[in-house]
Amino acid sequence: MLVNQERPSHDAACSTCARPLGSSYVRHVSKQERYCDYDCYRHQTAPDMLWPYRSSLEVLAVLTAIASWSWMVQMSALSRSLGEAYLRGCDLLTLEGGDR
Numbered sequence: 001m002l003v004n005q006e007r008p009s010h011d012a013a014c015s016t017c018a019r020p021l022g023s024s025y026v027r028h029v030s031k032q033e034r035y036c037d038y039d040c041y042r043h044q045t046a047p048d049m050l051w052p053y054r055s056s057l058e059v060l061a062v063l064t065a066i067a068s069w070s071w072m073v074q075m076s077a078l079s080r081s082l083g084e085a086y087l088r089g090c091d092l093l094t095l096e097g098g099d100r
Contacts, residue, residue: 016040 012021014036026041027034035041 014040016044 012034015033019036
């Protein structure tokens with residue numbers, strides 16, 4: 001949020017460059033951090049947009065979810081292939097007059 005014509009209530013400094021804030025500054029609403037201008041804000045928040053995970057636990061959870069999903073898709077394809085092979089084998093036995 002861009003704050004115009006309003007100074008912070010106390011001597012506040014930019015979260016990135018530590019310069020004192022003037023009458024126009026940028027405030028990140030959810031983090032409650034203040035920046036002297038949009039360039040400082042963009043410089044600080046750009047890495048957050050590229051890699052939004054704060055802790056290694058979040059990264060581990062995301063990678064585990066991706067690995068589990070990948071494994072589940074592979075097992076589903078394998079079980080489908082095995083099921084189709086079994087059904088084709090049963091059809092061949094029926095067509096050739098097997099014991100069934």
